[in-house]
Amino acid sequence: MLPLSIFVAVSSALGGQQPTVPQTQTPPIQPNIAPVPLPPAVVLPGPPSAGGAALQRPLTADEAARIALRLQPSLGIARADILAAQGRTQVARSGLNPQFTANAGYTRVENIRSSGSSGGGGGSNGGSNGGSSGGTSGGSSGFTSNVSVNQLLFDFNRTRNAVRQAEALERATTIRLTVTQNDLVFNVKNAFYTFVQNSRLVTVQEANVAARQAQLALAQARLDAGIGAPADVVTATTNLGAAAQSLTQARQTALTSQIALDLAMGVDARTPITPAIAEEPAPNASDVNALIDTALQSRPEIRQIQETLRAANYGVSVARADNSPSVGVSLGIGARGPSDPLATTNATLGINLTWNFGDGGRTSGLIKQARADVLTAQSNLLVTSQTVVRDVAQAYTDLRTAEQRAIIAASQVANATEAVRLAEGRFRAGLTTFIDVTTAQAALVDAQTTSINAEAAVQQARAALRRAVGGG
Numbered sequence: 001m002l003p004l005s006i007f008v009a010v011s012s013a014l015g016g017q018q019p020t021v022p023q024t025q026t027p028p029i030q031p032n033i034a035p036v037p038l039p040p041a042v043v044l045p046g047p048p049s050a051g052g053a054a055l056q057r058p059l060t061a062d063e064a065a066r067i068a069l070r071l072q073p074s075l076g077i078a079r080a081d082i083l084a085a086q087g088r089t090q091v092a093r094s095g096l097n098p099q100f101t102a103n104a105g106y107t108r109v110e111n112i113r114s115s116g117s118s119g120g121g122g123g124s125n126g127g128s129n130g131g132s133s134g135g136t137s138g139g140s141s142g143f144t145s146n147v148s149v150n151q152l153l154f155d156f157n158r159t160r161n162a163v164r165q166a167e168a169l170e171r172a173t174t175i176r177l178t179v180t181q182n183d184l185v186f187n188v189k190n191a192f193y194t195f196v197q198n199s200r201l202v203t204v205q206e207a208n209v210a211a212r213q214a215q216l217a218l219a220q221a222r223l224d225a226g227i228g229a230p231a232d233v234v235t236a237t238t239n240l241g242a243a244a245q246s247l248t249q250a251r252q253t254a255l256t257s258q259i260a261l262d263l264a265m266g267v268d269a270r271t272p273i274t275p276a277i278a279e280e281p282a283p284n285a286s287d288v289n290a291l292i293d294t295a296l297q298s299r300p301e302i303r304q305i306q307e308t309l310r311a312a313n314y315g316v317s318v319a320r321a322d323n324s325p326s327v328g329v330s331l332g333i334g335a336r337g338p339s340d341p342l343a344t345t346n347a348t349l350g351i352n353l354t355w356n357f358g359d360g361g362r363t364s365g366l367i368k369q370a371r372a373d374v375l376t377a378q379s380n381l382l383v384t385s386q387t388v389v390r391d392v393a394q395a396y397t398d399l400r401t402a403e404q405r406a407i408i409a410a411s412q413v414a415n416a417t418e419a420v421r422l423a424e425g426r427f428r429a430g431l432t433t434f435i436d437v438t439t440a441q442a443a444l445v446d447a448q449t450t451s452i453n454a455e456a457a458v459q460q461a462r463a464a465l466r467r468a469v470g471g472g
Helices: 004-013 052-057 061-071 073-097 159-225 230-265 288-298 298-322 362-428 436-469
Strands: 100-110 117-118 132-133 139-154 326-337 344-353
Touching: 004 288, 061 159, 061 230, 073 159, 159 230, 159 298, 159 362, 159 436, 230 436, 288 362, 288 436, 298 362, 362 436
Parallel strands: none
Antiparallel strands: 100 139, 117 132, 139 326, 326 344
């Protein structure tokens, strides 16, 4: 081993330069990865009818609701119930009107058999006289006709209260149509904003796929330049595959929500829909107690139960008068004759009293049933009132919470977007690892998804509050 002084001297003689060895650049090692396929979106063929083509233009939530009110077949059931209730009212009211009866007939009576006898006695000389018996037949015929009218005069208001009961039930059925319409409008709007939400999430996933493709290209370029790691390319490819899966799932969810919106609107499930950029009108939700008071006065469910309770009270009156006397008047004109139908004519005028004073407990049982109906209606009114208060309170809190979430989510999106920009810049400069880029991109997708969900929740909460207060 040379002394240190000799090594220093030799180094000085060589001018301080170290001997160089020729270097050859090592080619980058390409990882063994499979390319990620990006399948196109699944599209349903449109319906053959021209009605679906009319929905190609952008629709707002209100327009979708109006289409549903016109085309949704479920409303036909509610309208049929109204028609049936009108028929029941008409039947009840008929008891107050005159009842006309007419009958006519022809009668022929034939005597099938008649019997008679005659006899004689024998003399003392043993002679005898014969007896005989025989039968004769005959008959009669004639025309009869009669026209009568009967009018109820008084029955302790049993029939009138039955009419009032039927009218109250008819009003309740009519109000139920309004309830059904309000529910339909809310369901359509909820489906509409869900479709908008899922369509926007597709846009987020499409942007995520594009970002993952750019990150893969960046990682591949750094690897080709000899300054990147093969693991970065593998990670970028894996992230691209995950983004493609998320995009495919988002497209399926959006298509499913479009089908649900079509069904809610009452149109063909294949009908394509383009949602318009519009927001649900913001309700005046400054005073929740005022909203509850308005709802208790405006909600059709409350008015429906009130009419049902009114009908139940009339039902008690009807039951109490079930065995009460009833008085009526009748007028009739009749005619008859063997060959001439008008050979003999007559007129009758009568006053009838009917009283079923012993009914074996029927009236008592009817009264119990009617009182039970009143108790049920009263309980339903209380339950419905509590439900209305809950609906308003729940919709109010949902709206306020969704608005707060939307504000927070907007700042999250801004911060996550800046984080992606900084991470990609630092990675290009070689100041950070690729994992920081992928983490920032995932955080951006989460923030955008949260923001879209919060904005959709705001629209749905506004629609829910409007329905809870009593609007359509």
